[in-house]
Amino acid sequence: MTLNITLRALSDPTRRKILELLKKQDLAAGELGKDFDITLPSLSHHLSVLKQANLVVSQRQGQEIIYSLNLSVFEEIAEKLYKFFKK
Amino acid sequence: MTLNITLRALSDPTRRKILELLKKQDLAAGELGKDFDITLPSLSHHLSVLKQANLVVSQRQGQEIIYSLNLSVFEEIAEKLYKFFKK
DNA sequence: TAGATATTTAGACAATTATCTAAATTATAT
DNA sequence: ATATAATTTAGATAATTGTCTAAATATCTA
Structure with a gap:
């Protein structure tokens, strides 16, 4: 996953709110x-963007589709951003 | 500086490249x-977005306007992002 | 002061992205 | 099988954003 796709996904407030809710x-x-x-x-569009960025995963459960954070990728991103900001 | 403005500023590849160059x-x-x-x-437009996000500062030197990273804000952002990604 | 250099501002246009409605898909239940 | 529920896909439209050219601003130098 490129930093580009990740940051694009994160750049929208609605999508960040989705992530915040999924944290809980x-x-x-x-x-x-x-x-x-x-x-x-x-x-659904926003969820699709988050999925493409690998920030969330989904799983069908009966009629519903359950979304959850992709925690391992969260770590990976934290590292990439850390490197980016480290001068 | 809100995380919103910061992430919007970072979501463009050109702007990230600018920051990479200014690291050096x-x-x-x-x-x-x-x-x-x-x-x-x-x-110039991209530089203006980075300035609004407080990621860079500028300073006139004769005819030129010299851009540089706003390092203290870089730290602040790193912390905000860390918090965001910390579940 | 006039001309050259460095950069920004203004305004228009094009590309991207977020949103909507309507229709399609998938699963459940009667 | 048919109807209902949950969600996505398709396609159109509106808003945002990146880009351009032309003009303006600021500084330096002859």
């Missing part, structure tokens, strides 16, 4: 939707 | 320009 607990798309003023298709 | 040495706008295929006004 795994959530289905619909559950997440309750915290936003956008339509579900819009939310 | 302070540079005038025109000097920076040699490393990019965009016009100086476009570069």
Whole structure:
């Protein structure tokens, strides 16, 4: 995963809010939707961007699709950003 | 400086390259320009975004305007990002 | 002061991205 | 099988952002 794709994914406030919510607990798309003023298709788009950036993973559970943080990648990103900011 | 403004500023590859170049040495706008295929006004726009995000500072020296990293803010950002990624 | 150099500002245009509605997909339940 | 529920995909539109050219500003030098 390139730093580019990661930072693009992180550059949107809605997506960062999604990540914040997923820090607390795994959530289905619909559950997440309750915290936003956008339509579900819009939310779905943001989730797709986060998935492409490998920041979240999803897993179907019956009718729902449960999203959760991809913790190992979070660590990897932290390291990349640390290197970037280390002069 | 909000994380929002910072991440927006960092989300562009051109701007990240500017920061990488400034890690090595302070540079005038025109000097920076040699490393990019965009016009100086476009570069100037990117520099302005980085300044608004407080990632760089500038200082006139005769005809030139010298850009340099705002190192203290770099530290602050590293901390914010660390907190963001810390579950 | 006039001309040259370095950079920015203004304003227009093009590319990207976020959003919406409508329709499609997948699973459950009757 | 049909209807309902959860979510995504498709396609259109609007907002944002990056880029350009032309003009303005600031500094230096002859």
